[in-house]
Each structure stands twice: as C-alpha cells, then as structure tokens.
Amino acid sequence: MPLQTYREQFPILRDKIHLGNCSQSPQSLPVLAAMDEYLENWRTVGMDWEFWMEGVERAKISFARLIHADVSEIAVLSSVSDATSMIASALPIGHRHHVVTTVDEFPTVGHVWHAHAERGRIQLDFAKAADRIYTPAVIEPLLQASTALVSVHHVGYYNGAKQDLKTLAACAHANGSFLFVDAYQSLGTCDLDVKTQGIDILVSGNLKYLLGMPGVAFLYVSREVAEQLRPAMTGWFGRQNPFHFDAEHLDYAEGARRFNTGTPPVLAAFAARGGMDFLQNVGLKTIERRIDELSAFALAGVRARGLALASPGDVAHKGATTAIRVGDAHAVEQYLMERNIIASARADVIRIAPHFFTLESEIDQALDAIADWVRRH
Ligand SMILES: Cc1ncc(COP(=O)(O)O)c(C=O)c1O
Structure with a gap:
C-alpha cells in the first residue's frame, strides 16, 4: 500500500501533524473497527463472555506474533505498572531476591521494585550510566549470586x-539471573524477537507506537521462567480453570496464564489487536527501516538548526524519539499544539516521535517551530 493510503487510515493527519507517538499515537480506522466489533456485540447480543474471551485471545495471539513468542507465554493486564507488580509479587525466585535496575527506567518500574524492597521482600540496586546507555560494563559490577532479575528498558x-x-541478556544469564525488559517505547517501531534476544520477561502497554488505547498491557514470560513463579498478585483468571469456582484452593494455570488476575480489559484488548494487526500488515521490518530513516532525518534537522540534542547522536543507539533540550518543554508543547503540531514534553525536553506514516516535511515543520520558539526565549 502506498504511504498516502496508510495515512488515510488516520483521520487526524488531515488537520494535524502527529509526532506524539511516544505518548499516544493517533486514532486509526482499523482500531475503531476492532472496537466497534465489541460495541456492536454488546449492543446486539447483550451478554457474550465467550466472544469477549475470544477477542482477548486474539489480542494475545497478535502480541505473541509481534514479539515472536508463543501465545501460552502471554498474560493480559491493565498497565505496565500492574505487569511489573505482578512479577515483583512472584519474587524471590528460589534463593534469589536481588533486583538490579537503572535510574533511567520509566519511574513506575523503579517505584514497584522500591515498594517491594521497602517491605524487605527484595534487595534493590540502581545502575546509572552518564550517557543513558546500559552496557554489561555498567550492569555487571552490581550483580550478586542472589540477583534474580536485571530490569532494563529497551x-x-x-x-x-x-x-x-542481547548483550544484557547474556550478561544476566552468565550470572544465573533473568532479563526483565520494559519495551513500551520500542514495540511497534521495530521487529523485536524475544527468543533471539534472550529476553525472559517483557512488559508493554499499547497506546504508544502500538496504536492502541489506555487500559491494556501485555506481559511475556518465557515458558521456563513462568513455571518457576507463583505470583501473590492473582485472581480467578490465573487459575487452571477459572470457571471451577472453588474459593478454598489455589492452583496456578500453566505458562503465562497464571499471571492473569480478574476480568480482562476487553474493549482495550480489542483496540490493541486492531492496532497490532495493522502494524503487522504494514510489516515491522519495513516500519523499522522507515523509522531509522526518519530518525536520521530528525537528527540532521536538529543539528542544522543548532538545537540542543538530548538523544544519542546516531541512529544505531536510538529509538524513534528524538529529544531536544528546550528548558520549559511544556511551554513548547503548548506552542506546537497551537500550530496543530502534537509533540510530547518530558522534564526539560520536547520529544519528536514519528511513526511509519510520518512525512519528512512534518518533521521539518515541527523543528522550524521549535527553533522559532527557542530563538524568542
Ligand atoms: C517506557 C515506559 N514504561 C512504562 C510507562 C507507563 O506505563 P503504565 O502507565 O502502563 O503503567 C511508560 C509511559 O509513558 C513508558 O514510557
């Protein structure tokens, strides 16, 4: 399909430049159609749990395909925070109660590990890399014989x-530890294979590059690791047979099903599947190449305008987002919004986050507006 046909799937692109994909991607027709399947069933059938469960299963299948996992290795939760809490609730693993994470995780991940450390359930160490690139040289000195998990973002x-x-997985595994990855900022922009990368546990939500909406997140736990975990965060959907209705006994389902809790976020799962299937029809390898091109274009544009780059300076070390240090980033976000440009502020940076449907001319317009704001302030 030509780019213009893809762009027509996102009605908002007629009126706005959408470079906020690191925060919330634009609404698309395939996602609306998937949500409408649920709404129509609710409207006309009235009560149809089987249809709901089938819809959630299809979302799991799509997520499993996206990361090259088996569907039995996927659980459905409501947020990355929940999925991280789920894993924390299953620690320690045997005698291993130590977690190594980084100061550059999205804060929610650090908060979850902290809460469990505060209760004495785990021991926690934070790695800090000045350039925010976490190599084994940074992680290794913190590993102990008791390290259960190395928790990093992609x-x-x-x-x-x-x-x-891959190198971080090898580093964790050499110590007998597992690699936990928060891939929320990369899924949808690249072809990530959990098996070849050696990832043991992965979490992501869907409202960023996966084109979905809030309310759903997926948890991947490899078959071998899942069987070793008995989470304290649980519920009837984590049982071998949720419809056995036996309050007196606790069993754990096979594989990642044991990480389900209560009634899943059905509508959000329908939307998630619509977004993920759309991306897989475009092709993740194609998307990855396009994102790298746009990334190189954005880097060159930032340099040409003399803006202060806060991202790594080469495409190999960065994802889709290009961050520019502007000081009052919320003022810049607002300034752009007034010009029909959506970009996202975080602390002192404004983030330009294109997707496969973005045009170079849109990045140019955004960078011109940012340069304009910087000149005036
Ligand atoms: C990398 C990353 N992890 C986690 C989150 C938050 O996840 P949730 O709100 O689903 O807990 C975000 C949100 O911006 C994120 O960028």
Whole structure:
C-alpha cells in the first residue's frame, strides 16, 4: 500500500501533524473497527463472555506474533505498572531476591521494585550510566549470586536511548539471573524477537507506537521462567480453570496464564489487536527501516538548526524519539499544539516521535517551530 493510503487510515493527519507517538499515537480506522466489533456485540447480543474471551485471545495471539513468542507465554493486564507488580509479587525466585535496575527506567518500574524492597521482600540496586546507555560494563559490577532479575528498558522514555538487549541478556544469564525488559517505547517501531534476544520477561502497554488505547498491557514470560513463579498478585483468571469456582484452593494455570488476575480489559484488548494487526500488515521490518530513516532525518534537522540534542547522536543507539533540550518543554508543547503540531514534553525536553506514516516535511515543520520558539526565549 502506498504511504498516502496508510495515512488515510488516520483521520487526524488531515488537520494535524502527529509526532506524539511516544505518548499516544493517533486514532486509526482499523482500531475503531476492532472496537466497534465489541460495541456492536454488546449492543446486539447483550451478554457474550465467550466472544469477549475470544477477542482477548486474539489480542494475545497478535502480541505473541509481534514479539515472536508463543501465545501460552502471554498474560493480559491493565498497565505496565500492574505487569511489573505482578512479577515483583512472584519474587524471590528460589534463593534469589536481588533486583538490579537503572535510574533511567520509566519511574513506575523503579517505584514497584522500591515498594517491594521497602517491605524487605527484595534487595534493590540502581545502575546509572552518564550517557543513558546500559552496557554489561555498567550492569555487571552490581550483580550478586542472589540477583534474580536485571530490569532494563529497551528504548528510554526521556530521550529514546536504545539498549542492546542481547548483550544484557547474556550478561544476566552468565550470572544465573533473568532479563526483565520494559519495551513500551520500542514495540511497534521495530521487529523485536524475544527468543533471539534472550529476553525472559517483557512488559508493554499499547497506546504508544502500538496504536492502541489506555487500559491494556501485555506481559511475556518465557515458558521456563513462568513455571518457576507463583505470583501473590492473582485472581480467578490465573487459575487452571477459572470457571471451577472453588474459593478454598489455589492452583496456578500453566505458562503465562497464571499471571492473569480478574476480568480482562476487553474493549482495550480489542483496540490493541486492531492496532497490532495493522502494524503487522504494514510489516515491522519495513516500519523499522522507515523509522531509522526518519530518525536520521530528525537528527540532521536538529543539528542544522543548532538545537540542543538530548538523544544519542546516531541512529544505531536510538529509538524513534528524538529529544531536544528546550528548558520549559511544556511551554513548547503548548506552542506546537497551537500550530496543530502534537509533540510530547518530558522534564526539560520536547520529544519528536514519528511513526511509519510520518512525512519528512512534518518533521521539518515541527523543528522550524521549535527553533522559532527557542530563538524568542
Ligand atoms: C517506557 C515506559 N514504561 C512504562 C510507562 C507507563 O506505563 P503504565 O502507565 O502502563 O503503567 C511508560 C509511559 O509513558 C513508558 O514510557
């Protein structure tokens, strides 16, 4: 399909430049159609749990395909915070109660590990890399014989710094530890294969590059790891047979089903599947190449305008986001919004986050407006 046909799937692109994909991607017709399947069923059938469960299963299948996992390795939760809490509730693993994470995680991940450390359930260490790139050289000194998990992001929320997950997995595994990855800022922009990368546990929501809406998140736990975990955060959907209705006994379902809790977020799961299937029809490898082109274009544009780059300076070390240090980033976000340009502020940076449907001319317009704001302030 030509780019213009894809762009027509996003009605908002007629009126606005949407470079806020690191925060919330634009609404698309395939996502609306998937949501409408649920709404129409609710409207006309009235009560149809089987249809709901089928819809959630289809979303799991789509997510599994996206990361090259098996559907039995996927659980459905409501947010990355929930999915992280789920894993924390299953620690320690045997004698291993130590978690190594980084100061550059999205804060929610750090908060969850902290809450469990505060209760004495785990021991926690934070790694800090000055350039926000986490190599084994940074992580290794913090590992202990008791380290259960190394918890890192794939692409950083603040400036798009991209981590080499394969080397981090090898580093964790050499210590007998597992790799936990927050891939919220990368899924939808690249072809990530959890098996070849050696990822043991992965979490992501869907409202960023996966084109979905708030309310749903997916948790991948490899088959081997899942069988070792008995989460304290649980509910009837985590049982071998949720419809057995036995309050007196606690069993754990096979594989990642044990990480389900209560009634899943059905509408959001329908939307998520619509977005993920759309991306897979375009092709993740094609999208990855296009994002790299746009990333290189944005980097060149930032340099040409003399703006202060806060992202890594080469495409190999960054995801889709290009962050520009502007000081009062919320004022810049507002300034852009008034010009029909959607970009996202975080602390002192404004983030330009294109997707496969973005045009170079749109990035130019955004960078011109940012340069204009910087000149005046
Ligand atoms: C990398 C990353 N992780 C986690 C989150 C938050 O996830 P949730 O709100 O689903 O808990 C965000 C949100 O911006 C994020 O960028």
